[in-house]
Amino acid sequence: MALEDAKVHIDQAFTRDSLRGPSFENTFGGALSFGRRRYTKDLTGVDVAMTGVPFDQSVTNRPGTRLGPRAIREASALQVFDPPYGWDGYDPLAALNIVDYGDLAFDYAKIADFPDALTAHIRGILHAGAATIALGGDHYISLPILKAYAEKFGPVALIQFDAHSDTWADDDMDRIDHGTMFYKAVKLGLIDVERSVQVGIRTVNPDTMGIATIDAREVHLQGPVETARKIREIVGDANVYMTFDIDALDPAFAPGTGTPVWGGLTSAQAAILLRDLAGINLLGGDVVEVSPPFDTSGATAIAGAHVAMEMLCLWGWTRR
Numbered sequence: 001m002a003l004e005d006a007k008v009h010i011d012q013a014f015t016r017d018s019l020r021g022p023s024f025e026n027t028f029g030g031a032l033s034f035g036r037r038r039y040t041k042d043l044t045g046v047d048v049a050m051t052g053v054p055f056d057q058s059v060t061n062r063p064g065t066r067l068g069p070r071a072i073r074e075a076s077a078l079q080v081f082d083p084p085y086g087w088d089g090y091d092p093l094a095a096l097n098i099v100d101y102g103d104l105a106f107d108y109a110k111i112a113d114f115p116d117a118l119t120a121h122i123r124g125i126l127h128a129g130a131a132t133i134a135l136g137g138d139h140y141i142s143l144p145i146l147k148a149y150a151e152k153f154g155p156v157a158l159i160q161f162d163a164h165s166d167t168w169a170d171d172d173m174d175r176i177d178h179g180t181m182f183y184k185a186v187k188l189g190l191i192d193v194e195r196s197v198q199v200g201i202r203t204v205n206p207d208t209m210g211i212a213t214i215d216a217r218e219v220h221l222q223g224p225v226e227t228a229r230k231i232r233e234i235v236g237d238a239n240v241y242m243t244f245d246i247d248a249l250d251p252a253f254a255p256g257t258g259t260p261v262w263g264g265l266t267s268a269q270a271a272i273l274l275r276d277l278a279g280i281n282l283l284g285g286d287v288v289e290v291s292p293p294f295d296t297s298g299a300t301a302i303a304g305a306h307v308a309m310e311m312l313c314l315w316g317w318t319r320r
Contacts, residue, residue: 256295
């Protein structure tokens with residue numbers, strides 16, 4: 001069946017009839033969308049809207065993550081033929097109505113207008129009844145997204161995979177910086193601090209604003225299964241927003257990022273961690289800091305696409 005379909009499946013981003021099901025379009029051809037889902041602004045009956053946020057104007061080192069959404073979409077074409085491994089046959093592409101909502105439109109020359117534009121973008125999707133998984137873009141994008149989620153759901157538990165805490169002090173709420181947004185998120189009351197956790201940290205910041213930390217060393221020593229158990233214990237039954245900075249992975253597995261730090265998680269550890277979080281009440285998430293100019297093999301984009309697919313599994317798992 002798949003081989004027969006491969007002969008006729010083309011440009012599934014525009015031509016697919018159903019919001020559900022696999023795609024057998026050749027990975028090396030066709031119009032790109034995340035998971036070969038339909039590109040649309042119609043959110044009627046949609047469960048999850050994938051959306052790109054090509055913004056990297058708050059970086060402190062290497063730029064390039066504005067090209068991340070496009071690269072993640074391309075890499076996701078490798079994952080549309082079979083259910084994700086390790087989920088007992090559960091396939092979010094078959095079980096959920098997922099669309100690619102396209103990218104946020106914003107004026108790159110008016111950076112100060114960007115945060116409100118992104119909050120409004122996410123707010124509109126949530127108002128339509130869909131969840132979001134955003135493809136960044138640098139990590140600052142999490143703050144405007146969290147504002148939209150907190151408006152609808154109240155403060156959320158944050159699960160943050162990252163090499164950096166991103167809670168450096170910054171009381172100027174107008175500054176746009178990818179290293180201070182979670183400090184601001186706590187100050188603004190967007191995060192349920194007692195139920196939040198940062199995983200993979202390996203840079204020094206003495207103030208995590210009360211958020212629990214499981215650093216990279218602890219993950220390596222206790223293993224991903226025990227780490228996942230600890231994360232689940234911290235967040236409990238709270239509403240969860242997950243953000244995955246690709247630099248949580250060691251540069252050996254994700255070299256294409258702006259601020260790489262050695263000693264990070266392996267891709268295998270990340271896969272086990274995410275799968276063992278099945279059952280958390282995930283509301284939405286983002287995958288950020290994929291920088292294609294420094295990703296010569298495409299490994300970082302592939303990792304980002306896998307993380308986004310795991311988030312879809314986590315979102316759908318409790319809604320089966």
